[in-house]
Amino acid sequence: MTRIKNTFQTKTNILNIYVTAGFPKLNDTVEIVQELARNGVDMIEIGMPFSDPLADGPTIQNSSEIAIKNGITLDLIFNQIVEIRKTVAIPIILMGYYNQVLQYGAKSFFEKAKRVGVDGFIIPDLPLDIYQKNYKSLLKDLELDMIFLITPQTIDERIRLLDEESSGFLYLVSSYAITGSKSNLQQNQVDYFKRIKSLSFKNPKLIGFGISNKESFTTACNYAEGAIIGSAFIKAIKDSNNLKESISNFVKGIKE
Amino acid sequence: MNIENNGFYGDFGGAFIPEMLYHNVNELKENYLKIIESESFKKEFSNLLKDYVGRPTPLYFAKRLSEKYNTNVFLKREDLNHTGAHKINNTVGQILVAKKMNKKRIIAETGAGQHGVATATVCALMGLECIVYMGEVDIKRQAPNVARMKMLGAEVRPAISGSKTLKDATNEAIRDWIANPVDTYYLIGSVVGPHPYPDMVARFQSIISEEMKLQLQEKTGRDYPDRIIACIGGGSNAAGAFYHYLENEKVELIAVEADGLGIATGETAATTQVGSEGIIHGSKTLLMQNEEGQITEPYSISAGLDYPGVGPLHAHLFKSGRGIFLGATDQEALDAAYELTKLEGIIPALESAHALAALHKIDFKADENVVVNLSGRGDKDMETYIRRLQ
Numbered sequence: 251m252t253r254i255k256n257t258f259q260t261k262t263n264i265l266n267i268y269v270t271a272g273f274p275k276l277n278d279t280v281e282i283v284q285e286l287a288r289n290g291v292d293m294i295e296i297g298m299p300f301s302d303p304l305a306d307g308p309t310i311q312n313s314s315e316i317a318i319k320n321g322i323t324l325d326l327i328f329n330q331i332v333e334i335r336k337t338v339a340i341p342i343i344l345m346g347y348y349n350q351v352l353q354y355g356a357k358s359f360f361e362k363a364k365r366v367g368v369d370g371f372i373i374p375d376l377p378l379d380i381y382q383k384n385y386k387s388l389l390k391d392l393e394l395d396m397i398f399l400i401t402p403q404t405i406d407e408r409i410r411l412l413d414e415e416s417s418g419f420l421y422l423v424s425s426y427a428i429t430g431s432k433s434n435l436q437q438n439q440v441d442y443f444k445r446i447k448s449l450s451f452k453n454p455k456l457i458g459f460g461i462s463n464k465e466s467f468t469t470a471c472n473y474a475e476g477a478i479i480g481s482a483f484i485k486a487i488k489d490s491n492n493l494k495e496s497i498s499n500f501v502k503g504i505k506e
Numbered sequence: 507m508n509i510e511n512n513g514f515y516g517d518f519g520g521a522f523i524p525e526m527l528y529h530n531v532n533e534l535k536e537n538y539l540k541i542i543e544s545e546s547f548k549k550e551f552s553n554l555l556k557d558y559v560g561r562p563t564p565l566y567f568a569k570r571l572s573e574k575y576n577t578n579v580f581l582k583r584e585d586l587n588h589t590g591a592h593k594i595n596n597t598v599g600q601i602l603v604a605k606k607m608n609k610k611r612i613i614a615e616t617g618a619g620q621h622g623v624a625t626a627t628v629c630a631l632m633g634l635e636c637i638v639y640m641g642e643v644d645i646k647r648q649a650p651n652v653a654r655m656k657m658l659g660a661e662v663r664p665a666i667s668g669s670k671t672l673k674d675a676t677n678e679a680i681r682d683w684i685a686n687p688v689d690t691y692y693l694i695g696s697v698v699g700p701h702p703y704p705d706m707v708a709r710f711q712s713i714i715s716e717e718m719k720l721q722l723q724e725k726t727g728r729d730y731p732d733r734i735i736a737c738i739g740g741g742s743n744a745a746g747a748f749y750h751y752l753e754n755e756k757v758e759l760i761a762v763e764a765d766g767l768g769i770a771t772g773e774t775a776a777t778t779q780v781g782s783e784g785i786i787h788g789s790k791t792l793l794m795q796n797e798e799g800q801i802t803e804p805y806s807i808s809a810g811l812d813y814p815g816v817g818p819l820h821a822h823l824f825k826s827g828r829g830i831f832l833g834a835t836d837q838e839a840l841d842a843a844y845e846l847t848k849l850e851g852i853i854p855a856l857e858s859a860h861a862l863a864a865l866h867k868i869d870f871k872a873d874e875n876v877v878v879n880l881s882g883r884g885d886k887d888m889e890t891y892i893r894r895l896q
């Protein structure tokens with residue numbers, strides 16, 4: 251069984267934390283992920299910093315800019331994951347943009363990711379038809395998951411299609427928004443979660459975008475198997491002079 | 507050279523967009539041809555182009571320029587359009603599409619500010635809210651256009667990430683669209699972005715070569731020239747000038763990119779020369795990037811050409827060899843602008859001056875007919891030109 255599948259079978263109220271690789275300092279990522287795992291986070295999403303991250307809000311974009319200035323590269327990220335995997339057993343998902351994968355060479359990228367211990371991918375600008383044609387069977391052979399997004403505007407028919415093509419889980423974008431834009435969940439978001447809850451799915455679901463605190467995390471857990479927190483965590487470690495303490499406080503603030 | 511069903515020109519194009527944009531882009535894709543091919547749209551569009559924009563624009567035989575280059579040089583006078591550039595052909599078309607789709611809020615990106623002004627103009631005309639994203643650097647170097655946009659009632663929002671130029675303004679506009687998917691229409695300014703934008707914008711700009719055919723027939727007895735020269739940022743004025751000649755192999759299509767300080771210096775926006783295949787703003791095309799796939803920052807004196815990609819049609823013209831791609835440096839463009847001003851009494855936009863600069867680089871035969879697409883006028887660039895005089 252894959253790590254992601256196993257996590258959804260054995261845990262509830264799953265907390266997935268997003269961290270930009272190479273941020274705040276180039277070599278902080280290993281420690282950050284180790285601390286997150288030690289504090290009981292269930293899943294990790296590692297962002298591959300991109301110069302033009304269209305689906306991300308200002309906080310993550312800014313962290314990406316800093317990480318690129320720090321000198322982060324895909325090979326460094328793979329090395330960091332090798333280090334992380336020495337002590338961390340929870341699922342690791344890589345999030346980034348299709349151009350990065352293309353320039354690395356898509357086949358080498360996926361094979362390398364598998365070798366270092368990555369479990370799945372979120373590549374928001376990879377079109378479904380190109381995934382089906384070029385990568386679906388490769389990822390299946392490598393036992394890697396591709397996670398697709400759905401939004402409040404995705405019609406039911408397309409939701410079923412994306413659910414069918416996703417593996418691991420389905421990513422529910424919580425609002426008409428880029429990451430990190432609002433602090434609390436609005437009524438129309440809750441309506442959308444209810445609509446989603448009335449549909450039947452092949453995959454478990456995590457809610458992301460705009461989840462920032464215990465309250466929004468708890469709401470999200472009422473409608474899905476858990477949630478993803480990105481911008482709020484990036485803010486919490488941005489200017490931290492004690493990563494261990496900031497991380498422990500942040501996770502406690504959500505989980506306890 | 508029509509776009510294929512899935513929105514590709516050969517290897518280039520498509521719609522590489524996050525799911526958050528899928529509904530919007532798909533809505534446009536499903537509707538744009540139906541709308542723009544309807545009789546009511548065609549009538550409204552051509553009436554506005556005639557009475558509001560001032561079309562057809564003249565095809566002017568530039569006598570003294572022709573003598574200098576010992577060939578027949580014609581200028582397609584897009585600079586004489588209302589608002590001073592070809593950009594308005596596209597904004598008139600798209601604002602009518604937006605209205606047919608019942609959108610209330612218009613967003614746009616701009617580099618030189620010409621597209622921003624053209625968008626603010628049609629929004630004023632139609633009484634629609636207008637927000638224009640513009641790189642902070644461009645806001646400084648194209649101040650007159652910022653003032654025009656504001657007077658026209660548009661809100662100009664600075665893009666402060668990355669190189670703070672056109673690429674970043676485009677990112678911000680796309681983010682705005684993601685955050686406001688229901689009432690907002692993204693009025694893109696060139697033949698870039700996800701399908702169907704490149705095709706739709708090329709169709710609206712194709713009026714340039716449609717008129718050229720009639721005008722050349724009248725002036726030269728033949729409805730096609732030997733060469734067409736156009737500058738290329740994203741590539742919309744070039745796409746419009748080439749459009750009806752794409753299949754006519756007798757016409758040489760020459761696209762001129764901004765070499766900036768020179769290709770060898772790295773301070774350049776000559777995408778086809780220093781770029782490679784990849785994805786930018788939702789389109790598979792040629793772009794400037796490093797080996798990690800990070801999009802690199804372009805440089806040109808001309809804000810309208812300061813973009814690290816080209817539209818997918820042009821990537822296809824380049825790769826297939828159908829188009830010839832030349833470059834002009836900042837200095838060559840400035841010299842060409844002064845030359846046109848002295849010889850013909852026309853002050854061109856800095857962008858268009860790059861097309862004019864290519865005249866130096868081609869061996870013409872004496873009896874050739876060459877059309878230079880004069881995409882815009884130089885009012886917005888006076889500060890740069892005056893600095894040069896001193």
Ligand SMILES: Cc1ncc(COP(=O)(O)O)c(C=O)c1O
Pocket residue numbers: 591592593617618619620621695696697737738739740741742743744809810811855857858881882883
């Ligand atoms: C006068 C003029 N020409 C050319 C361009 C470049 O755009 P495109 O390549 O889409 O024609 C611009 C862009 O702002 C412009 O203002």
